[in-house]
Amino acid sequence: MNNIGKILGGVAFIVIIAAAWLFQQGGLSKLNGGSQQAPIQVPGAPNGIDTGTQPPAAATPLSAGYKPDTDTLRAIVKNGLVRVSVENPSAPFYDDENGRPAHGFNVDFARILFADPSFNTSGKQVAIDMHHEVDTYVGVPKQLLATDESGSHAVDIAMDGLTFPDNTPPGVVYSIPYVDDFGYALIVAGGSTIHTTGDLAGKRVGILKGDPNVRAFVIGQYPNTTVVEEDDVDPAFIQKSVDTGVVDAFIYDYPFAVDSIKGTDLRFAITKLDGSDVAYKIGVRAQDQNLLIYLNAAIAKAKQSPAYLELLREYFISTQTETRAVAAGEHTYAVRARDTLNVIAASQLGNGQRYRDIQTRNNLANPNLILVGQKLVIPAR
Secondary structure, eight states, X not given: OOHXXXXXHHHHHHHHHHHHHHHHTTHHHHHTTTOXXXXXXXXXXXXXXXXXXXXXXXXXXXXXXXXXXXXHHHHHHHXXXXXXXXXXXXXXXXXXXXXXXXXXXHHHHHHHHTTSGGGOSSSSOOEEEEEEEESSTTHHHHGGGOBOTTSOBSOXXXXXXXXXXXXXXXXXXXXXXXXXXXXXXXXXETTOSOOSGGGGTTOEEEEETTOHHHHHHHHHHOTTSEXXXXXXXXXXXXXXXXXXXXXXXXXXXXXXXXXXXXXXXXXXXESSOTTOOEEEEEEXXXXXXXXXXXXXXXXXXXXXXXXXXXXXXXXXXXXXXXXXXXXXXXXXXXXOTTOOHHXXXXXXXXXXXXXXXXXXXXXXXXXXXXXXXXXXXXXXX
16 A cells, blocks of 8 residues: 555545535535536636735636636536636746646646546536636635635635645635645755755755745754745745855755756755655635535545556656665665555565655655666665
């Protein structure tokens, strides 16, 4: 069984039972009022807004032909369309700049998520409209609260690697994680003398400006460092702050860092720092409890699929990870088809629960980021 399946097994059971109860009470056929419509074509031109720190007075116009409903789940089903609030760019989760079609982990995952039969009654997959873009991270969930002149909401869900707690902003709640078991990464320049957290003593550590979670983590875990906050207005903010000597190292969410340092001389000294945990969720309006139940059930189901594992490996495996040579008492193992770290730990170390030891020894950001044929160092028993 995959590690993610173990982690979410209990949660998945609860939310799936809740969703089943809704179906028993009438399910989507009742929400849909018995009508079936083909998915609406999504306009090609972006129509996003920047919510800044306050929701705007008027929201983005509704997608062409979209018929709003006070029940968002019912609206998604009736229209065959889900409108998603995103930050652009926020690679590797979402990007449609430079004339390229919308792409990224969120685009691909949303297709898997809303292909679930629970979101349609016509047998056709719900169309995904991600052309509701904002320029700021905090603006993504705030767009859920924005309305147009008629009082209709412009988006149905918010999806951009969100880590906010419920009721942030007031009136928005969050699903179970659709990406988790990652953490903060320690990023250094090629050839740096910093390889472990012990090497950070007396050093200047860069973090993303305005991120209270990472600031609290760094101050709490590494009190002998100087924290330097860097603005991400420039996409190359990590590389520039390290290469110019403004900071000696940088600590940043691994999933976002993969794309941020790609093609640079930067390296992941540590892909997941001890004590750190990153879990990204989908935001909905607090009154949309039916939608939240269905999302939770569909997320739990999707995360146990082979397609989900393929997405994790496609977007979050980095070639810029530092590794250490095999030491005395250790040996290598070539990953085989259908292997998981649990299986490997059981066969090589006699205890499947030691998969974390293999993950840490090989500097893996997530226990699922392994490929067939990959050589792993197995620590001593």
